Amino acid sequence: MKSKIEEIKKKSAQEIEKITDLKSLEELKVKILGKKGELTSVLRSMKELAEEERPVIGSLVNEARDTLEKLISKKEEEFKKYEMNKKLEKEKIDITLPSSKLKRGSIHPLNRIIEDMEDLFVSMGYDVVEGPELETDEFCFKRLNLPEGHPARDMQDSFYITDNYLLRTQTSAVQARTMIANKNQEPIRMITCGKTYRREDDATHSHQFNQIEGLVIDKKERNVSLADLKGTLEVFVRKIIGANLDLRFRPSYFPFTEPSYEVDVTCFKCGGKGCNLCKQTGWIEVLGSGIVHPNVLKINGYDPEKYGGFAFGTGIDRLAMFRYGITDMRYLYTNDVRFLNQFDRKDEEV
Numbered sequence: 001m002k003s004k005i006e007e008i009k010k011k012s013a014q015e016i017e018k019i020t021d022l023k024s025l026e027e028l029k030v031k032i033l034g035k036k037g038e039l040t041s042v043l044r045s046m047k048e049l050a051e052e053e054r055p056v057i058g059s060l061v062n063e064a065r066d067t068l069e070k071l072i073s074k075k076e077e078e079f080k081k082y083e084m085n086k087k088l089e090k091e092k093i094d095i096t097l098p099s100s101k102l103k104r105g106s107i108h109p110l111n112r113i114i115e116d117m118e119d120l121f122v123s124m125g126y127d128v129v130e131g132p133e134l135e136t137d138e139f140c141f142k143r144l145n146l147p148e149g150h151p152a153r154d155m156q157d158s159f160y161i162t163d164n165y166l167l168r169t170q171t172s173a174v175q176a177r178t179m180i181a182n183k184n185q186e187p188i189r190m191i192t193c194g195k196t197y198r199r200e201d202d203a204t205h206s207h208q209f210n211q212i213e214g215l216v217i218d219k220k221e222r223n224v225s226l227a228d229l230k231g232t233l234e235v236f237v238r239k240i241i242g243a244n245l246d247l248r249f250r251p252s253y254f255p256f257t258e259p260s261y262e263v264d265v266t267c268f269k270c271g272g273k274g275c276n277l278c279k280q281t282g283w284i285e286v287l288g289s290g291i292v293h294p295n296v297l298k299i300n301g302y303d304p305e306k307y308g309g310f311a312f313g314t315g316i317d318r319l320a321m322f323r324y325g326i327t328d329m330r331y332l333y334t335n336d337v338r339f340l341n342q343f344d345r346k347d348e349e350v
């Protein structure tokens with residue numbers, strides 16, 4: 001009987017070894033270990049044995065069963081692994097294949113230039129602040145040294161909502177708001193960008209446009225001077241419009257600054273030689289600026305004996321036109337995708 005068990009074990013092991021697929025393995029498993037299997041029939045015939053032989057044979061059968069079970073499950077594992085690999089192989093995707101091109105949106109040229117200006121001024125230690133578009137006469141004019149009846153108000157044809165409220169005509173209003181909000185009279189270094197409104201509409205003017213405004217105020221002993229203003233505007237113009245541009249300060253008049261300057265830059269079309277764009281002067285007017293008027297300091301809670309600084313402001317739409325060579329300001333507002341697609345940051349692609 002011992003040799004018979006040995007033989008069953010050997011023969012079954014060989015059969016298991018020969019199996020090549022999971023289904024036949026299942027069938028073989030039933031044949032070897034099932035109720036009708038040879039090992040089971042050995043167990044059944046044990047009653048014919050002598051009492052003392054039974055445990056010996058019983059343990060031999062169990063040992064054979066264990067060994068065969070292990071062989072079968074090992075084989076099962078192998079098949080399962082093989083099937084899984086085959087499946088994975090079939091489902092493989094080639095991640096090195098180029099994808100179909102994604103259509104990307106683009107940032108509007110105005111927002112793009114605003115982002116660039118904010119980044120630049122933040123890097124120079126400025127705060128970026130905001131003010132309301134619906135403004136009071138007080139902040140838009142009076143607090144900027146433009147009392148009622150001042151002739152300079154005529155230059156800003158305005159949209160009044162009531163006698164007192166209007167759509168702001170200039171971001172300069174935020175100068176006054178920042179000074180008033182700064183009750184501790186800490187030094188100020190701020191820029192603000194935003195929409196402004198005037199009653200005008202042609203190729204270089206829109207009833208709604210955007211301005212950037214800058215204000216620096218510090219203690220008199222820190223001596224914030226025209227040289228600081230010039231240096232700041234030089235960095236500004238060269239970073240935002242063009243690296244090779246030169247600046248020219250031309251005396252001018254603004255009610256909120258004294259002295260006041262208009263800042264011209266080299267004509268970007270002719271490089272300063274003179275052309276139709278710059279009216280043969282070689283210069284294009286870009287900014288208004290100056291040293292903050294003592295009245296403005298006084299009206300907004302700063303003692304002009306103790307504080308001083310500079311301010312500047314300009315139209316962002318014009319800056320965008322200069323930077324990108326846009327010929328009609330209205331393109332910036334009509335949302336024509338043929339125009340907007342040209343600003344999809346191709347130049348920034350890595």
Ligand code: DAH
Nearest residue numbers: 170172288289290311312313
């Ligand atoms: N607010 C002026 C305008 O709309 C521009 C300007 C000029 C702003 C001189 C300033 C400045 O801050 O100092 O025409």
